[in-house]
Amino acid sequence: MSWEDNVRRVIPYVPGEQPKIDKIIKLNTNENPYPPAPGVLKALEELKEGYDNLRKYPAPACDALEEALSEYYNLPREQLFTGVGSDDVLSMAFLAFFKGEKPVLFPDITYSFYDVWAEVYGIPYKTVPLNENFEINGEDYDIPNGGIVIANPNAPTGIAKSKEWMEQFITRHRDVVVIVDEAYVDFGGESCISLIDKYENLLVTQTFSKSRSLAGLRIGMAFGSKKIIRYLKDVKFSVNSYTMNTPSLVLGSASLKDDEYFREKVSAVIKTREWTKDELKKLGFIMTESKTNFLFASHPERKAEEIMNKLREQGIIVRHFKKPRIDNYLRISIGTDEEMQEMVRVLRTFL
Amino acid sequence: MSWEDNVRRVIPYVPGEQPKIDKIIKLNTNENPYPPAPGVLKALEELKEGYDNLRKYPAPACDALEEALSEYYNLPREQLFTGVGSDDVLSMAFLAFFKGEKPVLFPDITYSFYDVWAEVYGIPYKTVPLNENFEINGEDYDIPNGGIVIANPNAPTGIAKSKEWMEQFITRHRDVVVIVDEAYVDFGGESCISLIDKYENLLVTQTFSKSRSLAGLRIGMAFGSKKIIRYLKDVKFSVNSYTMNTPSLVLGSASLKDDEYFREKVSAVIKTREWTKDELKKLGFIMTESKTNFLFASHPERKAEEIMNKLREQGIIVRHFKKPRIDNYLRISIGTDEEMQEMVRVLRTFL
Numbered sequence: 001m002s003w004e005d006n007v008r009r010v011i012p013y014v015p016g017e018q019p020k021i022d023k024i025i026k027l028n029t030n031e032n033p034y035p036p037a038p039g040v041l042k043a044l045e046e047l048k049e050g051y052d053n054l055r056k057y058p059a060p061a062c063d064a065l066e067e068a069l070s071e072y073y074n075l076p077r078e079q080l081f082t083g084v085g086s087d088d089v090l091s092m093a094f095l096a097f098f099k100g101e102k103p104v105l106f107p108d109i110t111y112s113f114y115d116v117w118a119e120v121y122g123i124p125y126k127t128v129p130l131n132e133n134f135e136i137n138g139e140d141y142d143i144p145n146g147g148i149v150i151a152n153p154n155a156p157t158g159i160a161k162s163k164e165w166m167e168q169f170i171t172r173h174r175d176v177v178v179i180v181d182e183a184y185v186d187f188g189g190e191s192c193i194s195l196i197d198k199y200e201n202l203l204v205t206q207t208f209s210k211s212r213s214l215a216g217l218r219i220g221m222a223f224g225s226k227k228i229i230r231y232l233k234d235v236k237f238s239v240n241s242y243t244m245n246t247p248s249l250v251l252g253s254a255s256l257k258d259d260e261y262f263r264e265k266v267s268a269v270i271k272t273r274e275w276t277k278d279e280l281k282k283l284g285f286i287m288t289e290s291k292t293n294f295l296f297a298s299h300p301e302r303k304a305e306e307i308m309n310k311l312r313e314q315g316i317i318v319r320h321f322k323k324p325r326i327d328n329y330l331r332i333s334i335g336t337d338e339e340m341q342e343m344v345r346v347l348r349t350f351l
Numbered sequence: 352m353s354w355e356d357n358v359r360r361v362i363p364y365v366p367g368e369q370p371k372i373d374k375i376i377k378l379n380t381n382e383n384p385y386p387p388a389p390g391v392l393k394a395l396e397e398l399k400e401g402y403d404n405l406r407k408y409p410a411p412a413c414d415a416l417e418e419a420l421s422e423y424y425n426l427p428r429e430q431l432f433t434g435v436g437s438d439d440v441l442s443m444a445f446l447a448f449f450k451g452e453k454p455v456l457f458p459d460i461t462y463s464f465y466d467v468w469a470e471v472y473g474i475p476y477k478t479v480p481l482n483e484n485f486e487i488n489g490e491d492y493d494i495p496n497g498g499i500v501i502a503n504p505n506a507p508t509g510i511a512k513s514k515e516w517m518e519q520f521i522t523r524h525r526d527v528v529v530i531v532d533e534a535y536v537d538f539g540g541e542s543c544i545s546l547i548d549k550y551e552n553l554l555v556t557q558t559f560s561k562s563r564s565l566a567g568l569r570i571g572m573a574f575g576s577k578k579i580i581r582y583l584k585d586v587k588f589s590v591n592s593y594t595m596n597t598p599s600l601v602l603g604s605a606s607l608k609d610d611e612y613f614r615e616k617v618s619a620v621i622k623t624r625e626w627t628k629d630e631l632k633k634l635g636f637i638m639t640e641s642k643t644n645f646l647f648a649s650h651p652e653r654k655a656e657e658i659m660n661k662l663r664e665q666g667i668i669v670r671h672f673k674k675p676r677i678d679n680y681l682r683i684s685i686g687t688d689e690e691m692q693e694m695v696r697v698l699r700t701f702l
């Protein structure tokens with residue numbers, strides 16, 4: 001026998017590249033082009049003043065952050081959960097809620113971590129194909145299942161379902177946990193948070209990484225009934241007592257205080273997205289109706305990979321997924337106006 | 352059917368209390384009484400200057416931190432792994448390496464998270480009793496098993512095995528992964544890091560939370576053969592691409608630069624531990640030979656719980672485990688000289 005016999009062999013998720021060159025226009029990981037709220041800078045000063053405090057463990061219940069979230073979303077703390085990015089939150093939710101034998105369902109084209117988590121935790125799963133317009137067909141999910149995960153807006157397609165549609169969908173699946181991954185919802189989607197008191201089995205996840213410009217802190221959160229959050233916290237406390245470090249708690253809660261700044265920057269990203277979309281249309285691109293901070297674009301005359309490489313030569317990085325059905329699409333994160341103008345200029349020369 | 356049928360039900364680990372009162376003498380979670388290295392304060396200033404950078408994802412491979420660790424321990428990065436505290440590192444290691452059907456072995460008295468991780472991941476396990484002096488008897492582990500976990504020094508007993516003993520032990524268990532949890536090794540134990548090139552199946556874990564005064568950052572690390580680290584990284588990247596946030600990478604790597612400060616503070620803790628031990632002996636306490644930053648103490652005439660409560664009345668918090676064999680012991684973290692003098696004074700009045 002060898003020690004390797006007991007090893008869990010997996011094919012890990014590959015994150016978008018983080019190039020070490022500064023001059024690049026980085027449109028490949030859906031980061032926000034604007035700085036975090038000014039309150040974060042002030043909180044960094046506080047962190048510096050109280051730096052001796054770093055010798056102590058953070059509050060295991062994430063008090064500062066949960067209290068700020070509770071105030072911001074007007075929800076009791078018992079309906080809130082925080083983790084190291086929504087990846088941590090979703091991974092914990094997979095571990096906590098999908099222990100059954102029937103397959104967990106999610107779209108064939110969606111966030112590529114879902115099947116990776118299912119694999120690593122040994123959860124049976126089945127992907128449900130989106131239709132030819134990359135839309136979810138709700139009836140396709142009326143099959144025996146052990147849970148459902150829907151990204152809304154979906155990634156990398158950017159397409160959103162209305163809250164009304166989501167509620168009808170959830171109504172048909174009361175006997176399993178339904179996770180709605182709202183990583184991009186602030187850029188034009190409709191949140192399902194207001195449904196958590198009505199549907200005990202609903203878990204909504206969000207993140208500070210996109211709309212709050214804090215990908216570097218790794219903060220994600222979940223909203224749900226008191227019962228579902230309790231189960232999730234029990235599993236979380238069985239894995240790591242202190243997942244959120246002190247800087248995350250201090251800076252994350254500070255970032256929630258400046259709502260005007262938040263709304264202003266989100267609007268700016270949306271405006272730039274619509275401008276970019278119009279320009280890309282003029283260049284012949286076909287796009288979905290994105291409600292996110294990225295565009296999902298294809299060109300009828302040029303291969304996506306070719307366009308990606310041409311952009312790269314000019315120092316502009318976008319994301320391409322070598323996957324069935326979407327390998328002729330590019331996922332283009334929305335940067336500043338200047339960055340998008342430069343991208344459009346480069347594309348214009350090339351096409 | 353109910354959605355709750357598929358829920359993973361667990362009894363979570365309960366971390367030591369983090370009281371919100373400042374005036375308390377906190378000797379219950381083995382934190383370091385001294386501030387982090389001065390370089391950390393400087394790095395906080397850098398973090399503030401580059402705060403716009405927080406909008407970007409951290410380097411997924413944890414470059415800054417891994418490079419600093421690589422230099423400090425003189426090991427290639429392929430033999431290093433980092434995580435959100437050694438809890439995250441150990442939890443990942445349980446998930447990655449204990450997929451077999453034979454039970455994973457660890458002492459009956461040890462870090463109380465091991466059985467919690469085994470439970471949450473559905474790993475079969477068996478605890479092996481320490482002898483009457485709380486010592487590990489190596490031969491007791493010569494039974495069929497799917498892996499072994501040894502905390503060295505052990506917690507909450509504080510007792511350490513020599514590197515020579517550990518090597519002989521590992522030699523007898525080449526067919527499974529052996530994890531040596533060295534959370535407390537810097538306070539007088541002998542590390543097994545120098546054995547990782549000889550034993551491919553050995554994984555050594557350590558933490559920044561104790562000797563480096565950075566519990567608030569949540570940084571843990573593992574050392575092993577290139578092969579074992581590769582397997583661990585594959586599982587980690589299947590759970591969360593970016594576990595370590597930007598402050599952890601920036602501040603953590605800075606803390607490794609000032610080795611003189613590190614050695615000075617570790618020596619101070621050891622000196623205070625020995626002083627406290629002598630004083631407690633004079634008061635009639637029985638103690639193990641601790642090689643950690645805590646003492647494991649029992650009094651023949653007074654119940655541990657009673658002593659804990661008396662200390663608490665005077666604003667001094669120590670840890671008591673309501674567990675078989677050790678429920679008449681207290682785990683007392685080593686604070687500053689002044690804090691320990693105060694504790695001894697209170698105990699003297701009471702006993």
